[in-house]
Amino acid sequence: MKQYTSEQLLQQIHEYIGQLSYKRKPMGLYEPIEYVLGLGGKRLRPVLMLLAYNLYKDDVERIFPQAAGIETYHNFTLLHDDLMDKADMRRNKPTVHKRWNENTAILSGDAMLILSYQFMMQQCPAEYVGKVMEVFSRTALEVCEGQQWDMEFEELTDVTVEQYLEMIRLKTSVLLAAALKIGAILGGAPEKDAELLYDFGVKMGLAFQLQDDYLDVYGDPAIFGKKIGGDILCNKKTFMLITALEQAQEADKEALLGWLHVEDYAPEEKIQSVTALYNKVGVAAICNARIDTYYKEGLDLLEQVDVEPARKEELKAFVCRLMDRKL
Amino acid sequence: MKQYTSEQLLQQIHEYIGQLSYKRKPMGLYEPIEYVLGLGGKRLRPVLMLLAYNLYKDDVERIFPQAAGIETYHNFTLLHDDLMDKADMRRNKPTVHKRWNENTAILSGDAMLILSYQFMMQQCPAEYVGKVMEVFSRTALEVCEGQQWDMEFEELTDVTVEQYLEMIRLKTSVLLAAALKIGAILGGAPEKDAELLYDFGVKMGLAFQLQDDYLDVYGDPAIFGKKIGGDILCNKKTFMLITALEQAQEADKEALLGWLHVEDYAPEEKIQSVTALYNKVGVAAICNARIDTYYKEGLDLLEQVDVEPARKEELKAFVCRLMDRKL
Numbered sequence: 001m002k003q004y005t006s007e008q009l010l011q012q013i014h015e016y017i018g019q020l021s022y023k024r025k026p027m028g029l030y031e032p033i034e035y036v037l038g039l040g041g042k043r044l045r046p047v048l049m050l051l052a053y054n055l056y057k058d059d060v061e062r063i064f065p066q067a068a069g070i071e072t073y074h075n076f077t078l079l080h081d082d083l084m085d086k087a088d089m090r091r092n093k094p095t096v097h098k099r100w101n102e103n104t105a106i107l108s109g110d111a112m113l114i115l116s117y118q119f120m121m122q123q124c125p126a127e128y129v130g131k132v133m134e135v136f137s138r139t140a141l142e143v144c145e146g147q148q149w150d151m152e153f154e155e156l157t158d159v160t161v162e163q164y165l166e167m168i169r170l171k172t173s174v175l176l177a178a179a180l181k182i183g184a185i186l187g188g189a190p191e192k193d194a195e196l197l198y199d200f201g202v203k204m205g206l207a208f209q210l211q212d213d214y215l216d217v218y219g220d221p222a223i224f225g226k227k228i229g230g231d232i233l234c235n236k237k238t239f240m241l242i243t244a245l246e247q248a249q250e251a252d253k254e255a256l257l258g259w260l261h262v263e264d265y266a267p268e269e270k271i272q273s274v275t276a277l278y279n280k281v282g283v284a285a286i287c288n289a290r291i292d293t294y295y296k297e298g299l300d301l302l303e304q305v306d307v308e309p310a311r312k313e314e315l316k317a318f319v320c321r322l323m324d325r326k327l
Numbered sequence: 328m329k330q331y332t333s334e335q336l337l338q339q340i341h342e343y344i345g346q347l348s349y350k351r352k353p354m355g356l357y358e359p360i361e362y363v364l365g366l367g368g369k370r371l372r373p374v375l376m377l378l379a380y381n382l383y384k385d386d387v388e389r390i391f392p393q394a395a396g397i398e399t400y401h402n403f404t405l406l407h408d409d410l411m412d413k414a415d416m417r418r419n420k421p422t423v424h425k426r427w428n429e430n431t432a433i434l435s436g437d438a439m440l441i442l443s444y445q446f447m448m449q450q451c452p453a454e455y456v457g458k459v460m461e462v463f464s465r466t467a468l469e470v471c472e473g474q475q476w477d478m479e480f481e482e483l484t485d486v487t488v489e490q491y492l493e494m495i496r497l498k499t500s501v502l503l504a505a506a507l508k509i510g511a512i513l514g515g516a517p518e519k520d521a522e523l524l525y526d527f528g529v530k531m532g533l534a535f536q537l538q539d540d541y542l543d544v545y546g547d548p549a550i551f552g553k554k555i556g557g558d559i560l561c562n563k564k565t566f567m568l569i570t571a572l573e574q575a576q577e578a579d580k581e582a583l584l585g586w587l588h589v590e591d592y593a594p595e596e597k598i599q600s601v602t603a604l605y606n607k608v609g610v611a612a613i614c615n616a617r618i619d620t621y622y623k624e625g626l627d628l629l630e631q632v633d634v635e636p637a638r639k640e641e642l643k644a645f646v647c648r649l650m651d652r653k654l
Binding site: 024025026028029080083084103106107109110111113114115117118121126129130133134137138140141144145147148149151152 | 351352353355356407410411430433434436437438440441442444445448453456457460461464465467468471472474475476478479
């Protein structure tokens with residue numbers, strides 16, 4: 001049985017997505033789709049799907065359509081989320097509503113969602129169609145729920161850590177989990193293992209997102225790839241901010257709330273002051289402890305998957321690298 | 328074998344859709360969906376699906392989920408189209424982006440599209456899933472293409488009749504056709520009959536839309552239900568306008584183009600003047616001839632469906648009533 005490295009799988013799915021052609025008319029509908037899918041990205045979800053499939057079978061090319069489907073779905077959510085968030089740039093390029101217009105972003109996004117279903121169905125073995133579609137639709141709906149919570153939380157200042165974790169579970173984790181589960185289902189995995197891989201994905205998704213929240217404050221700008229403090233400047237309700245608001249003493253909480261409402265400020269000063277408050281509360285340690293817990297719980301779930309340990313090494317190594325950890 | 332009247336089917340599917348509950352959280356996502364599906368409407372697509380199914384089988388309740396699915400899809404398109412067209416009202420109620428906001432309209436619409444797929448899959452017999460989903464996804468994509476052409480045509484003054492007909496085929500007809508075809512597939516119809524019913528739906532869809540275009544100019548306001556001349560006032564590129572622009576003598580064409588560009592006018596005067604130009608060109612007769620052709624071609628296709636003639640009477644009568652014609 002052939003085992004692929006994640007790099008090989010990334011290369012293959014990247015080529016597969018790259019050769020898909022959207023030459024249908026009207027161009028005004030399909031050009032933005034080609035543009036969005038051509039922006040690249042880590043192709044994390046299809047790679048996870050292929051890695052899960054490769055735990056059981058080695059003809060990974062059989063599920064390239066489903067892998068492209070989950071990536072198309074993910075890119076659809078980015079397209080519509082960027083429109084709702086009025087974001088101008090994505091991966092250093094103008095977003096669709098900026099480069100074209102809002103109606104194009106709405107309609108091309110709708111078409112991408114339909115295309116993702118077409119891919120998901122394409123050459124899907126009859127015995128798995130029901131399960132695959134059930135997981136995919138439920139997950140797609142949950143991602144919408146996560147985005148709705150995210151938008152609603154923007155208007156609130158009393159979001160709890162539990163509410164925040166549930167929001168990121170829905171908005172981020174379940175799609176990673178679904179990628180793994182669909183890969184497992186298509187590979188013929190027993191129900192129990194498909195479920196374990198799903199739960200592993202949820203834990204890892206939470207760990208990734210918290211790590212992202214952490215790195216926005218404490219990351220090395222050279223490695224992080226984004227500017228440090230971006231979340232602080234736009235008052236984003238991350239795990240860091242919510243935890244600080246929950247745990248800070250009254251005076252520090254007041255100071256933090258003050259920074260949320262200041263209209264006119266020097267960016268560097270705001271970042272430094274808020275970070276100082278985070279330091280005082282000890283948010284970093286709290287966040288790292290959570291990440292650690294999720295990460296370990298995740299690996300423990302993977303451990304239980306009934307597949308020869310050597311065969312799980314690649315998936316494990318892939319996730320460790322993403323978390324920038326040693327095995 | 329039990330044969331239902333279209334009124335009975337309408338009543339049943341109306342109740343089925345009415346008892347669906349969207350009590351999931353977040354309310355901000357699901358309330359607008361319940362609102363849109365509760366606005367009513369003729370439930371034309373589910374009734375057509377049930378009528379087609381009832382040509383072959385009588386346990387119509389088996390396909391209520393699929394009938395609800397096509398109605399949910401249709402209502403999703405209305406929701407997003409209203410947003411793109413900046414329409415304030417739908418069925419005498421504020422549209423979702425007016426009652427809530429634009430982001431809600433985008434995200435609740437996305438969720439409706441996903442829900443329509445869930446309905447379509449729900450209890451769909453394994454043997455038909457592939458075919459049903461193939462027709463549904465292809466059609467859903469074509470409807471997006473139709474909407475894109477429609478928006479692009481707004482910016483053009485040289486749209487041809489052929490381009491217009493292709494646009495309304497995509498935007499309107501294929502969904503009626505797909506409703507019939509999916510009903511037939513689920514009823515176990517032979518491929519050939521499912522195809523004939525699809526083509527019958529396309530023809531009837533074209534006839535409906537042209538009739539709608541016609542009635543905007545020549546309809547009886549008491550029966551039409553909308554104000555006469557609405558399309559004329561907003562320069563909508565209907566079959567009437569496009570035909571008039573194609574067929575008018577130079578001076579009349581100039582006069583017509585003039586009315587398209589006048590900024591300041593008395594509504595009644597614009598309607599009367601444009602109608603007078605339509606009369607001069609003889610647009611009514613041209614339009615009626617087309618409607619007649621599509622209508623007859625449609626009935627001819629239905630004739631060829633290999634089902635006992637008596638059994639097809641209800642579907643035939645339903646379509647005749649919609650077209651306000653005698654059998």
